[in-house]
Amino acid sequence: MTRKAAALISGGLDSLLAAKAIQQQGIHVEGINFFTGFCVEGHTHAIRKQDKDKPKRNNALWVAEQLGIKLHIIDIVDEYKDVVINPKHGYGANLNPCLDCKIFMVQKAHEWIQKKGFDFLITGEVIGQRPMSQRKQTMPIVAQESGAEDLLLRPLCAKNLPPTRPELEGWVDRELLHDFSGRSRKPQMALARHFGFEDYAQPAGGCCFLTDENYSVKLQDLWTNRGHKKYDLDDIMLLKVGRHIRPHKSYKLIISREEGETRFLSGYKKQFQSIKTISHAGPLALIEGATLNAEQIRLACAIVARFSKGKSSEQVELTYSAAGGEPETIHVSPLPAHEIPQHWYLL
Amino acid sequence: MQTIKVDARRLLCPMPVIRLQDAMEPLPVGSQVIITCTDPGVKNDIPAWSRINGQSVLNIQEQDHEIIITVQKDSNE
Numbered sequence: 001m002t003r004k005a006a007a008l009i010s011g012g013l014d015s016l017l018a019a020k021a022i023q024q025q026g027i028h029v030e031g032i033n034f035f036t037g038f039c040v041e042g043h044t045h046a047i048r049k050q051d052k053d054k055p056k057r058n059n060a061l062w063v064a065e066q067l068g069i070k071l072h073i074i075d076i077v078d079e080y081k082d083v084v085i086n087p088k089h090g091y092g093a094n095l096n097p098c099l100d101c102k103i104f105m106v107q108k109a110h111e112w113i114q115k116k117g118f119d120f121l122i123t124g125e126v127i128g129q130r131p132m133s134q135r136k137q138t139m140p141i142v143a144q145e146s147g148a149e150d151l152l153l154r155p156l157c158a159k160n161l162p163p164t165r166p167e168l169e170g171w172v173d174r175e176l177l178h179d180f181s182g183r184s185r186k187p188q189m190a191l192a193r194h195f196g197f198e199d200y201a202q203p204a205g206g207c208c209f210l211t212d213e214n215y216s217v218k219l220q221d222l223w224t225n226r227g228h229k230k231y232d233l234d235d236i237m238l239l240k241v242g243r244h245i246r247p248h249k250s251y252k253l254i255i256s257r258e259e260g261e262t263r264f265l266s267g268y269k270k271q272f273q274s275i276k277t278i279s280h281a282g283p284l285a286l287i288e289g290a291t292l293n294a295e296q297i298r299l300a301c302a303i304v305a306r307f308s309k310g311k312s313s314e315q316v317e318l319t320y321s322a323a324g325g326e327p328e329t330i331h332v333s334p335l336p337a338h339e340i341p342q343h344w345y346l347l
Numbered sequence: 348m349q350t351i352k353v354d355a356r357r358l359l360c361p362m363p364v365i366r367l368q369d370a371m372e373p374l375p376v377g378s379q380v381i382i383t384c385t386d387p388g389v390k391n392d393i394p395a396w397s398r399i400n401g402q403s404v405l406n407i408q409e410q411d412h413e414i415i416i417t418v419q420k421d422s423n424e
């Protein structure tokens with residue numbers, strides 16, 4: 001009887017190698033990839049025009065294709081909010097709740113294998129690879145708190161861990177598994193060469209925007225100024241786009257930096273107040289927060305004008321529109337760069 | 348056999364792929380899904396998803412920044 005395993009596929013090298021190692025033992029493998037809304041995959045490519053020339057691919061799909069396996073992409077945006085908002089094990093260097101995230105994903109994958117009649121699950125985790133979520137002490141925490149227990153096999157470091165059920169039952173041969181540990185990537189690169197994989201993705205910090213300092217500053221700012229940690233998918237998408245400037249606790253500006261971002265932001269004009277330069281080429285800005293009063297509209301327009309081709313002109317004509325409303329013409333002098341305090345800029 | 352339309356405009360990858368996958372799951376073999384997207388990444392991602400999951404892309408059309416892709420369900424697995 002052919003045993004079946006589900007592999008958590010992030011799109012990075014480790015999950016590719018882990019799945020391949022198990023596939024080579026005659027196990028039927030299918031991939032699962034979770035979409036949290038914070039995934040790095042392609043978004044900025046999709047938005048920014050200047051990135052369009054670079055080839056873009058979804059690494060999880062690419063990995064599945066290399067392996068010749070099916071890939072199930074699962075939307076966990078809503079359920080994942082609780083992981084980001086209340087991580088039981090805390091955050092890493094930025095707003096990345098890596099340990100809770102791992103537990104949650106393994107738990108979801110465990111539920112999936114039970115529903116689909118698969119025998120066990122595998123991840124590309126390596127002991128000591130990541131400071132927060134992949135340590136010797138955290139490996140059993142992930143297995144226990146996710147409920148996967150001994151059905152969770154980590155092929156790349158299995159020999160450094162107690163045998164799991166797939167090994168004890170003889171579904172896989174423990175001797176053919178690996179004993180990688182630590183931060184070095186050399187063993188993975190050697191194994192990739194052995195399997196003949198080239199051109200794989202090597203994410204530096206992690207698999208999602210929550211490990212990014214600039215992104216985390218913007219998310220924290222959103223939470224602090226709203227007075228709660230709730231968010232929706234549009235909120236977290238918009239944190240990836242444009243220049244963010246907060247002149248006041250009650251509102252901030254999201255100003256496009258190039259044409260691709262302008263087009264992307266214009267899709268939100270029905271939901272947000274917006275400002276567009278008219279007399280000069282310039283950005284589109286969305287206003288996130290409370291409805292602006294007349295004085296705030298003038299200030300916001302002066303800031304937007306500063307980022308237009310008219311920044312050295314006496315006067316710039318712009319339009320301000322309420323969410324989904326008609327444009328109203330405004331004339332202002334662009335705010336000089338030195339009059340925009342540094343602390344208004346969110347990194 | 349059915350033909351259904353999915354609106355995935357303004358969604359960024361991999362959301363259009365997820366919408367396609369979820370729309371396709373309950374349909375009988377031979378059905379088609381016509382999905383409209385704005386993220387150009389779908390031109391790579393939807394064919395890649397279709398290849399690995401045993402479905403066929405019948406047509407990719409582009410007009411006014413919109414990409415319309417027709418995918419046929421060939422496999423139920």
Ligand code: SF4
Pocket residue numbers: 096097098099101102133205206207208209210211
């Ligand atoms: S980097 Fe992001 S996706 Fe990866 S484990 Fe940490 S929180 Fe989860």
